[in-house]
Amino acid sequence: xxxxxxxxxxxxxxxxxxxxxxxxxxxxxxxxxxxxxxxxxxxxxxxxxxxxxxxxxxxxxxxxxxxxxxxxxxxxxxxxxxxxxxxxxxxxxxxxxxxxxxxxxxxxxxxxxxxxxxxxxxxxxxxxxxxxxxxxxxxxxxxxxxxxxxxxxxxxxxxxxxxxxxxxxxxxxxxxxxxxxxxxxxxxxxxxxxxxxxxxxxxxxxxxxxxxxxxxxxxxxxxxxxxxxxxxxxxxxxxxxxxxxxxxxxxxxxxxxxxxxxxxxxxxxxxxxxxxxxxxxxxxxxxxxxxxxxxxxxxxxxxxxxxxxxxxxxxxxxxxxxxxxxxxxxxxxxxxxxxxxxxxxxxxxxxxxxxxxxxxxxxxxxxxxxxxxxxxxxxxxxxxxxxxxxxxxxxxxxxxxxxxxxxxxxxxxxxxxxxxxxxxxxxxxxxxxxxxxxxxxxxxxxxxxxxxxxxxxxxxxxxxxxxxxxxxxxxxxxxxxxxxxxxxxxxxxxxxxxxxxxxxxxxxxxxxxxxxxxxxxxxxxxxxxxxxxxxxxxxxxxxxxxxxxxxxxxxxxxxxxxxxxxxxxxxxx
DNA sequence: GCCGTTTTCGGCCCGACTGTTTTCAGTCG
Numbered sequence: 001x002x003x004x005x006x007x008x009x010x011x012x013x014x015x016x017x018x019x020x021x022x023x024x025x026x027x028x029x030x031x032x033x034x035x036x037x038x039x040x041x042x043x044x045x046x047x048x049x050x051x052x053x054x055x056x057x058x059x060x061x062x063x064x065x066x067x068x069x070x071x072x073x074x075x076x077x078x079x080x081x082x083x084x085x086x087x088x089x090x091x092x093x094x095x096x097x098x099x100x101x102x103x104x105x106x107x108x109x110x111x112x113x114x115x116x117x118x119x120x121x122x123x124x125x126x127x128x129x130x131x132x133x134x135x136x137x138x139x140x141x142x143x144x145x146x147x148x149x150x151x152x153x154x155x156x157x158x159x160x161x162x163x164x165x166x167x168x169x170x171x172x173x174x175x176x177x178x179x180x181x182x183x184x185x186x187x188x189x190x191x192x193x194x195x196x197x198x199x200x201x202x203x204x205x206x207x208x209x210x211x212x213x214x215x216x217x218x219x220x221x222x223x224x225x226x227x228x229x230x231x232x233x234x235x236x237x238x239x240x241x242x243x244x245x246x247x248x249x250x251x252x253x254x255x256x257x258x259x260x261x262x263x264x265x266x267x268x269x270x271x272x273x274x275x276x277x278x279x280x281x282x283x284x285x286x287x288x289x290x291x292x293x294x295x296x297x298x299x300x301x302x303x304x305x306x307x308x309x310x311x312x313x314x315x316x317x318x319x320x321x322x323x324x325x326x327x328x329x330x331x332x333x334x335x336x337x338x339x340x341x342x343x344x345x346x347x348x349x350x351x352x353x354x355x356x357x358x359x360x361x362x363x364x365x366x367x368x369x370x371x372x373x374x375x376x377x378x379x380x381x382x383x384x385x386x387x388x389x390x391x392x393x394x395x396x397x398x399x400x401x402x403x404x405x406x407x408x409x410x411x412x413x414x415x416x417x418x419x420x421x422x423x424x425x426x427x428x429x430x431x432x433x434x435x436x437x438x439x440x441x442x443x444x445x446x447x448x449x450x451x452x453x454x455x456x457x458x459x460x461x462x463x464x465x466x467x468x469x470x471x472x473x474x475x476x477x478x479x480x481x482x483x484x485x486x487x488x489x490x491x492x493x494x495x496x497x498x499x500x501x502x503x504x505x506x507x508x509x510x511x512x513x514x515x516x517x518x519x520x521x522x523x524x525x526x527x528x529x530x531x532x533x534x535x536x537x538x539x540x541x542x543x544x545x546x547x548x549x550x551x552x553x554x555x556x557x558x559x560x561x562x563x564x565x566x567x568x569x570x571x572x573x
Numbered sequence: 574g575c576c577g578t579t580t581t582c583g584g585c586c587c588g589a590c591t592g593t594t595t596t597c598a599g600t601c602g
Binding site: 018023024025026027028029030031033034058059060061062063064098099100101102103104133134135136137138139142376377378379380381417439440441442443 | 574575576584585586587588589590591592593594598599600601602
């Protein structure tokens, strides 16, 4: 028995392989479409197949039902296996090179037998792409640059990936019963948006037992060190992980040492030195004698500082601030009262509106701001004015039924190239709030892009700007934009700037948060969810919001229904 | 591969850019 997710994943792989095989693109799309329908289906696989057989699921016909049933019954798909056998496995990674799609990858494979990134790089260096129809010098240069970019990023991992991996390791170590204290340190604890490795600190009376469990974890692919105080491994995902086991008396200083960035630690040690003491991973020493420090707060206190939240230990101005006073209480996930920027199957979301509303309510939140794509976003099934009307009628019905839970009528409206929003004023006026986002024409000059987005902010219907720079962590740089100019425009016009919490985005970058809050620009933390689990991505947003020193007051979706409704209404006036 | 009918084939979402071409294919979102 295969799960819906497994079947959907198989369908998605079939879709990619069909593209590579040069099949009818609509055939490929049919598989991708079926995968999406299955993921969003409200019920089990059997029920899905039953309804599809009855012709009740548009887009899933006889052939798809048969292949899905095959997978469901056998746990694998003969069709997928057959497609896979037609290509070397390394071919799929070529699709990660920017500018390379199925057609080009297929041409490279057939004409030059290129079947991996290494093959491709060699062929480019030997100028072998130049003779290939449809390829030229520019293409070859761009491919080389793309490979270099992939390589540069490949040593880093998304926070979300590393966090999940770290949790699995921690759970494994806990189960040994050999750990007294157990903490993640490093950039992961600082909640950097991308991290290089996982650092775990522990105290134990039986370190060997803990070390053996660590190197024996099923995800470990390579053990690069295995000692009594430190072990290092490389995991299946490619992430390196270290475990250090310490004496309990050293734990607090070690946690400070292995959590702080290099700059933070340098500043802390310099401060200690002015007090005729030395600070190291082993403790804070006056002469030869270590001070007794129970926890991190004690370390900072001994240095004459208020506690510095781990997320802030980047070596910016946090030590100065910790000397001057306490940090404000930073935002926590439990402060959130609602979710804004959620997609449904009115555009490219998986689930019906009702399901997303119920999922939001089930998380203890009081409201949902639904924001499907606007009409120009054809690739995402953007809403035509008729769809908007239909959605608003459904929202009205649901609001009666689900009260006091509240659904706000939002939209993620494309910012067109001239800065206009993607509907006429009459349509815009029907929304409670509008997220204005750029989804096309990324390569404007910085001045043009800034003008474009500022123009959108000047539009009184714009409540906030979505994913301001369009970046995709580890894969695409954001477009050129003058962020301070945009923040100042937002401040002038009372608009907000979204913190998109999708783990690939985390955009607005935390490095701009303090500037934004200083200007009085609110920063809602938005899941940009396309399925139920996407709602939980707000946790990633909260992590970087803490790095940006945001409090619940700065984040509109921590406000209650009344206050946020007033905020929406004020902006529209 | 699906769908709907001008009912068994032809269309399926689209606009723009890039790099290759000299009118367009491939890629992207």
